[in-house]
Amino acid sequence: MQSALRQVGDYIIRRCQSEDLGEVITVNLATLPEHYSDYFFESILKELPESFVVAELNSHVVGYIMCKIEFGFSNFKKLGFVKKGHVVSVGVLEEHRGKGVGKALMLEGINGVISRGGDEIYLEVRVSNGSAINMYERLGFFIKSRLKSYYRDGEDAFLMAIELD
Numbered sequence: 460m461q462s463a464l465r466q467v468g469d470y471i472i473r474r475c476q477s478e479d480l481g482e483v484i485t486v487n488l489a490t491l492p493e494h495y496s497d498y499f500f501e502s503i504l505k506e507l508p509e510s511f512v513v514a515e516l517n518s519h520v521v522g523y524i525m526c527k528i529e530f531g532f533s534n535f536k537k538l539g540f541v542k543k544g545h546v547v548s549v550g551v552l553e554e555h556r557g558k559g560v561g562k563a564l565m566l567e568g569i570n571g572v573i574s575r576g577g578d579e580i581y582l583e584v585r586v587s588n589g590s591a592i593n594m595y596e597r598l599g600f601f602i603k604s605r606l607k608s609y610y611r612d613g614e615d616a617f618l619m620a621i622e623l624d
Contacts, residue, residue, distance in 0.1 A: 464567050467559045472567055475504055475511040482520035483513060490550035503527055503547060510571030514560045522551035522560050524568040534581055534603050534620035544572030544580035565598055573623055581620035583609060595619050
């Protein structure tokens with residue numbers, strides 16, 4: 460049993476283990492229209508386990524975040540390449556939303572990127588997902604640009620980013 464990174468009410472926030480991936484995929488399928496192969500989840504877990512975090516309630520995964528590290532042009536500074544964290548996917552089952560679980564997952568995902576020396580972190584979010592956008596803004600993220608027809612169904616995304624200390 461993995462030790463908790465933090466607790467939010469009865470929810471345990473901890474690093475994902477390979478045996479959690481089945482439940483993580485179930486949460487992904489239930490909460491987001493963007494789905495990935497089993498191999499993709501496995502590869503992200505191997506690449507950056509510090510930022511692949513789950514929320515557990517009564518021994519069941521009810522939410523997750525997975526991030527990766529990329530190198531590229533900064534969303535903030537003008538010159539040079541930086542080490543960027545990318546929030547690839549975050550999902551919380553609907554009945555567990557509004558309880559601080561998403562925020563706790565984001566904070567631990569960010570901590571994992573910081574532990575790997577990330578300079579900034581970014582994500583894409585549907586322009587229609589007001590509650591997520593509000594949460595990201597409360598965490599210090601800024602809308603940097605609008606990505607036209609970013610999602611398969613044609614919806615735009617906001618690219619949001621935050622500089623890390």
